[in-house]
Amino acid sequence: MDQGRTDVYGSLLCVAVQRSGNVTLASQLSRSDAQAVVFYASCRWLLWCLLGLVCAVVLTKPFAPTSDTSTVQRERVASDLERVRFDQDVAVQSGFVEFEVRPTDVSVHVQFSALDPRAYVLITGIQGPDDEWIYRNGGSADDDEEGPVTSAFTDSIYGQYGDAAVFMPMVPLQPLKPGRYRVLFDTQADARLRNSAALFKSSERPIDESLQLLDINLWVAHTDAAWLEELADQRLDGAYRQTLEGILQPHDLTVGELSLYRASNEQIAEFALIDEYDDAQIQSACRAMLSGVENERALNVVMVETLYADEGGSAGFSSVPGPLFDTSAANGCVFMGETAYITDAAEGLDQAMVDELHAVTMLHEGGHFMSLEHPSESDGRSFDYLSDTPECDIQSHDGRIDEWTGEQGEIDGEISDYECGTAGGADNVLFYSGVIEYAPFKLSRQQAWVLRRHPLFRPRTPADSH
């Protein structure tokens, strides 16, 4: 909230009320009737009291804790994006921010970043027009256990160390309604905020009829200089682009600029191997990347040699969803590890397959960053809230005959790619695992519906035509 602007607005309103009050009184007192004079005298007294009351309320209102942004101008960020920045201290004090969604808005993205990146930030509720609860999380940023989550549209916990974000609409069943919204949040030990903002995307044409492009910044920390050369010379604008376009284009989405950034030797030494559970290392790798990128409206991908963890490490990870337009954001990047997929003749993995899996990982993590969830989690018990992504439930899939090898799957309390098969969503980009046998990977219509509304997807510009 812009405190100064609110002050000015309040004073002007008070002056306007005083003026109209004087005019009324003067015309009324010109009457000669005695009774009328007594009546009007008491009336005048009453009016002055009322006036004082109104002025007191109007003048003191700006000083009460509020995150009301109705008087704050939206600032234009791009032809289809506008932003409102909230007053950080007022937001923390009140525990919420409020904003107005207009009929032309197709989405809103709200984020909170703590001044101290080690402080936990948690979104605890979203109230829509008519005070409808869209999302509630019963936890607090000081608890080890967050939740429980109550929502008809997601079961995600929107919380992280450093910053938290939320994106609406979450599913096509619930398009963004115009009106007033309130997003409630909590910071660990009431930590102060560095940044909190709402980003609104609008579209002059119906958004579902317009081509939308995703720009990607790829920052690479890798010790193998030859591998990096190949990536720069052919892979990025070759195999990676081809795979990404193959998944996006059926939905009238595509890839715009792919920009490559190479980490310095010092940064390579620091970040080529990343411990998935080391928040400080992850955050500093992301900040190292963000400090050097030129295009702010792009998916920021940190690609390192290896992401490791005690139990093996993964191909990639991301916030769900991540913070935007903030070069100091702790969680503003998605991560992927190159050695998660390497050519292996015994496994039948050639370079083209490895490239495809890397590109799919990039889009998988990018999908999370833009708020998409796994259609089915590995436990086969929790699913996304999109109605056109297959559900692979544990009861009917665990231990099933492997669709690919024809072998009996293992009853181990987890669903696998082969147990689920295509009918169970193993070929979906957001499937929790992902093996090359199910390529080419796909997005569902509803996943694409969500992505095209996200601020990272942008309309075409004249610069895209060449």
Ligand SMILES: [Zn+2]
């Ligand atoms: Zn995932």
